[in-house]
Amino acid sequence: MAAVSSGRETEIAAFLAANGLSGAAREPLAGDASARRYERLRKADGETLILVDTPAPADDLVPFIAIGAELAAIGLSVPTVIASDAERGLAIQEDFGSDTFSRLLADGADPQPLYEMATDALIVLHRGWPAGAAERLALPVYDPALFVAQTRLFIDAYVPVALGRPLNDVDRSDFDTAWRTVLGPACAGAPSLLLRDYHVDNLMRLDRPGVKAAGLIDFQSAGWGPRAYDLVSLLEDARRDVAPDLAEAMVARYLAAFPETDAAAFRRAMAVLGAARHTRIVAIFVRLALSRGRRSYLVHLPRVWRLLEAQLAKPELAPVAAWFDRHLPPEARAAFVVPETI
Template sequence: MTERDAEIRSFLARNGLAGAARTPLAGDASSRRYERLGTPDGSTLILVDTPVPDEDLLPFMAIGEALAGIGLSVPAIHAADTGRGLALQDDFGDETFTRLLAEGADPEALYALATDALVALHRSWPVGESERLGLPVYDAALFVEQTMLFADVYVPAACGSPLSDKDRSEFETLWRAVVEPACAGPASLLLRDYHVDNVLRLPRDGVRAAGLIDFQNAGHGPVAYDLVSLLEDARRDVAPELAEAMVARYLAAFPELDAAAFRRSMAVLGAVRHARILAIFVRLALKGRRGYLVHLGRVWRLLESQLAKPELAPVAGWFARHLPPGTRADFVVPETT
């Protein structure tokens, strides 16, 4: 038994779950682990095991409390040992929107619910709450910094050599020119990883039927970011007409918004997100975690669709000059040993 195993067993015993049946659950790209626990009364809980509680568990608990306070559904925490990065939380079940879609559920109904949850969040998130929670501000500087992961990880892997200082500086300058206007509109809590894997359907009314998870990395930033995260999903195709209907649904809820500016913000922030995800997938592959490469072609299609828009013309020009055929969707990441 490892030291970590002993800590988990002790934590479970202190909370009356020494003999609980434990079933590992699928994880994500992080170092967090999850297990489903059978409790003595026949219900279930989720064990959260994270080695970095200051980055994961503590923000999750604080942000979750705030989200619950405005009427959204998040897993309640039943017990926690924050010093060791362990917690027991509600089990929202297995009905992720991803699973429901695979089983033939109506996509429009699910995406409408997810969009309405964002509307509720952006209407109700208290002014100053993100600052009170100490959340990072997702401003232009931070988004530009995220694009640099593409310059520093993806480009060397795909092109065989790092960028020159001049080319890297130009990449950064061009992104800054398009990102700054995209961040000029309204801001709210930014969940940051909002997609159908991270929303579950619950037997509750209204927007509370959307169970939200995986928001420990949330910050404060442009309201367009989470909607483009939902509708331009790295892991699954979303029909263009469905995506357009959801953008229209969101905008109808906020008639005071400048719709054209919002759409430009979605385009730029979507491109930022896709560039960063491409770099993350390649970085994981170079470390031996190659499962995400199946999505590389889709993410490139999403990125190139945004690069074709006028607001991203300066960045698109850089891509055209520096990423020739063989370095984009058809790039084969080499095996590592």
Template sequence: MAAIPSAREVEIAAFLDANGLAGAAREPLAGDASARRYERLCKADGSTLILVDTPAPAEDLGPFIAIGAELAAIGLSVPTILASDVERGLALQEDFGSETFSRLLADGADSWPLYGMATDALITIHRGWPEGAARRLALPVYDPALFVEQTRLFLDAYVPAALGRSLNDGDRSDFDTAWRMVLEPVCTGAPSLLLRDYHVDNLMRLPRPGVKAAGLIDFQSAGWGPRAYDLVSLLEDARRDVAPDLAGAMVARYLAAFPETDAAAFRRAMAVLGAVRHARIVAIFVRLALSQGRRSYLVHLPRVWRLLEAQLAKPELAPVAGWFDRHLPPAARAAFVVPETP
């Protein structure tokens, strides 16, 4: 007996039929840490499209389309949206192929040109993002308060697993205070679009000239905040080691494009924002393992802890490092083994 299709599958089938794709072959694609799903649709003429399936509430599909339009307007490559049903979280978009930067690197491609393209894309964004676009798109503002709020996931997901208990209100308040102290100096200056998940898994090589050769595919959760965040996201990758000389050269490449920028202050901002990102990623990976059984991300925990510890050793992170020293002994850090869930 044939399986009865789910309500979601019925919605997808109706969406495909409405767009002349009822007979297209469907091939599931690997996803990410989100709940979104992607399928490659193969049409009878051999051309392909990507089906984006964003489960309810489909809050990020609208922003993806709107932000993508702004990025395209300043000369960057984003997938063209061919059809969408934002209310149901479904879209058809241009197929950028399979040459993610991460796959190319795994196959032995030279890392320097790829990271150069990625850095140049950030330069293009930070030079050309239109005035007023953040307000028009109602982007969340990544100020110290929002960053501190996001670091609390570390308290909620990682600390109880590592220590076997939650922290009291005083310890949690001290955590907030320490992060606020280090964040306030680096959230000043001219902000720009903050993509938030900018790394080689979310970049694709395209046969296009110049900066258009870097295809951007994940920006639906973008915000407005410090320019250093996306560069440190690219160069301190949770999933792969980036050679120090390459990372240093890309920072220099970026700063050369903005000679008015205080280079020392920018590097301090990278350190603080890198620590924010690493602490949150540690928590996300542990939460995925414990709540969803998705343990594949745990292989990256030692790397993320190394990156976090390297930032905590810098003077600009002293208040946060002090909190970690008081509350998380070494055995509760990189050496901590996440237990199996029943």
């Protein structure tokens, strides 16, 4: 974890003092791939809170607070923000503890009830997201153009390393065309809030009734887009295997809650959006390894490639699969070893 500058530490100390927390013990918490920092604050009476320190509050803290208020209003559990200084990128929020779904699963918890809880939270979200909230929050719209722009990271960050050369303009244009062809139908269904990073690392079990037992975190980058995206994000996890029968049961559970939804079209959308997500994640993990030295992410690449290849085999992904077959031979995919340096 990066050291905190003396100037930043002074700002944090003043913020804590202004909120009656100057005497709280401070414990740094493990971060993620973002630039945010977290600390657990332990008060003398034993109560704990979380300090959030972000260098980009306009893109991070401000939307987190605004989106969290909407999620709480429809009955979902998000950390209550107790105090904030948006200008300085500091906040104090409720401590949800340490029981992430991923930790519970690693400790041997039965995955079925956890995934049911996570699926039910999406059902509540997609049923209850208020009309007009996306516009009020100025959420980015995840349409085919935006998804194509995001998958393009793959040809910028991964392909030149795997092939030893960048693609020419024609090949890049063909990549965009293939993705636009498949993403149009995938984005055609009824949209809702798209949490974007919905998986077991960002879900926490709370001692609350019903769907409120699923604590949601890390939703500040949410957008407005196809409902299938978050479900495939949950069930095709880059960091852990999900049993196929469990994944299928959760898709059936979700679709049963929306009998008016075209189930076949929804499943096709899951395949396309899952493939787009996996393509981008391959590029993100390789970029993190090469630009930041964070090679621990590379352990997940074989899994992400397996998930991507499984989707590319489906007929709805045929144009994208054809592009991969023409431009990226199998040995440059999952079998490719990312070099230590380039």
